[in-house]
Amino acid sequence: MNNSIIHIRTYGNRDEGKLSFFEENKDIPFEIKRIYYIYGVKAGEKRGMHAHKKLQQVIWCPYGEVEIITDDGEQKTNYILNSPDKALLILKGHWRDIYWKKENSVLCVAASDYYDETDYIRDYDEYLYYIKKGC
Numbered sequence: 001m002n003n004s005i006i007h008i009r010t011y012g013n014r015d016e017g018k019l020s021f022f023e024e025n026k027d028i029p030f031e032i033k034r035i036y037y038i039y040g041v042k043a044g045e046k047r048g049m050h051a052h053k054k055l056q057q058v059i060w061c062p063y064g065e066v067e068i069i070t071d072d073g074e075q076k077t078n079y080i081l082n083s084p085d086k087a088l089l090i091l092k093g094h095w096r097d098i099y100w101k102k103e104n105s106v107l108c109v110a111a112s113d114y115y116d117e118t119d120y121i122r123d124y125d126e127y128l129y130y131i132k133k134g135c
């Protein structure tokens with residue numbers, strides 16, 4: 001399985017408004033242990049710059065626009081999140097850089113586990129070493 005764009009199930013229309021939702025183990029391939037969101041970021045800012053050893057995440061941008069560049073140590077892939085019905089599944093072991101394209105964009109994350117700093121790899125050279133070891 002690869003990282004992939006997920007279409008979030010959505011009901012409604014332009015007049016009455018819309019409702020989007022996803023369910024663990026049905027629309028996304030893991031149980032959700034944690035939700036967090038990032039906001040109040042200036043356009044042009046960059047965040048992320050890490051990989052996770054085990055954590056899986058679904059990331060979506062209900063307001064604004066962000067660009068996410070994932071990296072598996074060999075290939076980089078760009079994704080634009082700019083719609084409340086669009087999400088990105090990032091599997092374990094992928095480096096990610098996140099660029100804020102629009103002021104005050106909101107980035108939401110559903111994660112497969114609780115916060116654990118030991119699951120992070122924050123140094124890119126260390127990440128390449130980790131990936132090449134085949135961990």
Ligand code: TYD
Pocket residue numbers: 034036038047048049050115
């Ligand atoms: P981090 O994941 O590094 O954010 P970003 O990738 O957007 O730069 O998180 C920033 C800090 O927030 C981190 O050092 C610790 C804290 N934090 C928590 O305490 N719990 C959490 O669930 C998250 C995601 C972060």
